[in-house]
Amino acid sequence: MDASADTISRSLLAWYDAQARVLPWRSPPGSPPPEPYQVWLSEVMLQQTTVAAVGPYFAKFLARWPTVLDLAAADDADVMAAWAGLGYYARARNLLACARAVAARGGTFPATEAELQELPGLGAYTAAAVAAIAFGERATVVDANVERVVARLFAIDAPLPAGRKAIRARAEEITPAERAGDFAQAMMDLGATVCTSRAPRCLLCPLAESCAGRRQGAERFPVKPAKVAKPQRRGQAYWIERSGAVWLVQRPGTGMLGGMRALPDDGWSARGDGRGTGPLAGGWTSGGVVRHSFTHFDLDLQLMLYSGGDLDRLAADSGEWWPLDRLSDAGLPTLFAKAARLALAQHEDLGE
Numbered sequence: 001m002d003a004s005a006d007t008i009s010r011s012l013l014a015w016y017d018a019q020a021r022v023l024p025w026r027s028p029p030g031s032p033p034p035e036p037y038q039v040w041l042s043e044v045m046l047q048q049t050t051v052a053a054v055g056p057y058f059a060k061f062l063a064r065w066p067t068v069l070d071l072a073a074a075d076d077a078d079v080m081a082a083w084a085g086l087g088y089y090a091r092a093r094n095l096l097a098c099a100r101a102v103a104a105r106g107g108t109f110p111a112t113e114a115e116l117q118e119l120p121g122l123g124a125y126t127a128a129a130v131a132a133i134a135f136g137e138r139a140t141v142v143d144a145n146v147e148r149v150v151a152r153l154f155a156i157d158a159p160l161p162a163g164r165k166a167i168r169a170r171a172e173e174i175t176p177a178e179r180a181g182d183f184a185q186a187m188m189d190l191g192a193t194v195c196t197s198r199a200p201r202c203l204l205c206p207l208a209e210s211c212a213g214r215r216q217g218a219e220r221f222p223v224k225p226a227k228v229a230k231p232q233r234r235g236q237a238y239w240i241e242r243s244g245a246v247w248l249v250q251r252p253g254t255g256m257l258g259g260m261r262a263l264p265d266d267g268w269s270a271r272g273d274g275r276g277t278g279p280l281a282g283g284w285t286s287g288g289v290v291r292h293s294f295t296h297f298d299l300d301l302q303l304m305l306y307s308g309g310d311l312d313r314l315a316a317d318s319g320e321w322w323p324l325d326r327l328s329d330a331g332l333p334t335l336f337a338k339a340a341r342l343a344l345a346q347h348e349d350l351g352e
């Protein structure tokens with residue numbers, strides 16, 4: 001490590017010793033690391049999700065499944081329902097696949113970045129984070145916060161995503177051989193609290209002396225690619241109600257929101273735009289539109305309300321009647337929870 005890289009890592013670790021965020025999945029700076037299970041679980045939950053949103057889910061999962069073996073033995077549907085509301089549901093399916101692979105090797109996580117990457121559903125980022133934080137390996141952890149700090153620190157002006165190569169190389173340069181886990185968490189904290197995406201607080205920054213981006217206008221880094229408008233999709237979801245219960249289905253195990261309980265829909269997620277065929281003929285009225293934004297597209301989901309009487313035609317093995325007064329326990333993903341709220345609001349409008 002050259003002298004300037006050494007200065008950066010020392011300054012950052014000294015700052016972390018004094019300023020580390022206290023988070024439920026962490027050990028204080030310089031103390032023995034937390035269980036690999038906790039590090040892994042928190043890192044999977046934190047992908048594209050805020051610390052504030054993850055906190056209650058992390059506590060709920062640990063209380064219900066205190067070890068990786070407990071999680072491996074859980075029912076898929078219970079885990080999917082417990083994950084509901086956290087978004088990016090493929091993570092929950094990957095979580096189970098990985099827990100089961102760890103259980104198959106006796107419940108112990110492998111200790112190196114390379115071996116961790118061989119576990120199913122455990123990507124390069126998570127492998128590096130677990131290796132560094134739980135096992136102290138000198139692995140380089142680059143999430144969106146770290147990417148921003150490094151791009152600014154070295155004024156890397158190649159636009160993303162091409163600029164990621166240079167960012168990773170610089171991040172590797174400044175990762176110290178000792179305390180790699182604390183260093184990774186310090187970078188994350190600096191990005192989250194000081195080198196924020198808007199209005200970075202350079203006056204409080206422990207790296208200000210070494211920072212090239214600060215002198216060039218920090219906010220222009222990392223350089224973003226030109227924005228492309230998200231495609232707009234359309235679909236329908238169906239609200240079928242009987243005696244205080246609503247008809248819910250389980251989505252297929254693969255594909256969007258796979259394995260989650262949901263309202264029946266017209267297949268918009270598989271085909272792009274749904275084709276408007278409801279599970280029962282006739283008797284439908286529009287209940288309004290739910291707008292929802294996914295990572296790669298925006299969706300207008302039209303809610304259709306059934307007022308026909310042909311309920312015996314619903315195949316018993318295709319879904320279940322779920323009591324409306326326990327709908328919050330169904331684990332509906334956010335899109336369908338919004339649709340359910342829209343349907344229930346119409347009860348209130350009718351004074352029911």
Ligand code: SF4
Nearest residue numbers: 195202205208211218
């Ligand atoms: Fe970020 Fe400013 Fe610190 Fe540079 S000096 S790393 S731009 S907060």
